[in-house]
Amino acid sequence: xQSVTQLxxxxxxxxxxxxxxxxxxxxxxxxxxxxxxxxxxQGLQLLLKYxxxxxxxxxxxxxxxEFKKSETSFHLTKPSAHMSDAAEYFCAVxxxxxxxxxxxxSLTVIP
Amino acid sequence: xxxxxxxPKYLVTQMGNDKSIKCEQNLGHDTMYWYKQDxxxxxxxxxxYNNKELIINxxxxxxxxxxxxxxxxxxxxxxxLELGDSAVYFCASSQPSGRPYEQxxxxxxxxxxx
Numbered sequence: 001x002q003s004v005t006q007l008x009x010x011x012x013x014x015x016x017x018x019x020x021x022x023x024x025x026x027x028x029x030x031x032x033x034x035x036x037x038x039x040x041x042q043g044l045q046l047l048l049k050y051x052x053x054x055x056x057x058x059x060x061x062x063x064x065x066e067f068k069k070s071e072t073s074f075h076l077t078k079p080s081a082h083m084s085d086a087a088e089y090f091c092a093v094x095x096x097x098x099x100x101x102x103x104x105x106s107l108t109v110i111p
Numbered sequence: 112x113x114x115x116x117x118x119p120k121y122l123v124t125q126m127g128n129d130k131s132i133k134c135e136q137n138l139g140h141d142t143m144y145w146y147k148q149d150x151x152x153x154x155x156x157x158x159x160y161n162n163k164e165l166i167i168n169x170x171x172x173x174x175x176x177x178x179x180x181x182x183x184x185x186x187x188x189x190x191x192l193e194l195g196d197s198a199v200y201f202c203a204s205s206q207p208s209g210r211p212y213e214q215x216x217x218x219x220x221x222x223x224x225x
Contacts, residue, residue, distance in 0.1 A: 043216035088152050101154045
């Protein structure tokens with residue numbers, strides 16, 4: 001069975017500080033991995049994805065994530081948080097035609 | 112040129128009513144989805160549909176039914192609305208299965224049942 005776990009439903013960082021949002025998955029086959037962002041009162045927008053190849057994936061708005069198979073992780077990072085990064089972030093796993101979302105992490109950026 | 116659009120954006124209605132939410136995508140995708148997002152932001156897939164197969168999440172009440180007039184549209188009909196149906200409903204679309212695809216989401220419809 002496939003699943004996605006996001007550790008920490010709420011994360012607060014200071015403006016300019018490192019952002020680290022954690023995602024672990026379980027999958028019986030090599031998965032495709034995604035991070036989505038949801039700004040207030042909006043739909044989900046793709047930040048980045050891992051399919052095959054390079055395990056460090058760069059996305060929009062300065063975010064990146066690294067696929068670590070040995071740790072079954074796909075953590076999302078950004079070196080320096082901006083106020084505009086405040087949003088809900090979802091990790092997702094795709095296996096075949098099934099798509100599984102994590103429960104989301106709400107990021108607060110403190111000025 | 113919105114990729115995935117939904118109407119209406121807000122829907123307020125009373126218990127017992129029947130309502131529909133419309134979804135259209137202009138991406139040429141073959142598969143469309145409906146999700147329900149509750150007040151805690153948890154996303155629950157309700158249906159996935161392409162021109163060959165409808166997959167229903169078995170936990171979804173049969174008061175909910177998707178209807179697809181064509182490949183670009185997947186509407187959601189809800190009968191006998193209940194208070195617990197209040198949520199934000201998202202439509203999404205993707206390329207055919209078997210590829211490393213991502214889903215494209217609409218802006219959501221906030222349904223409030225009073």
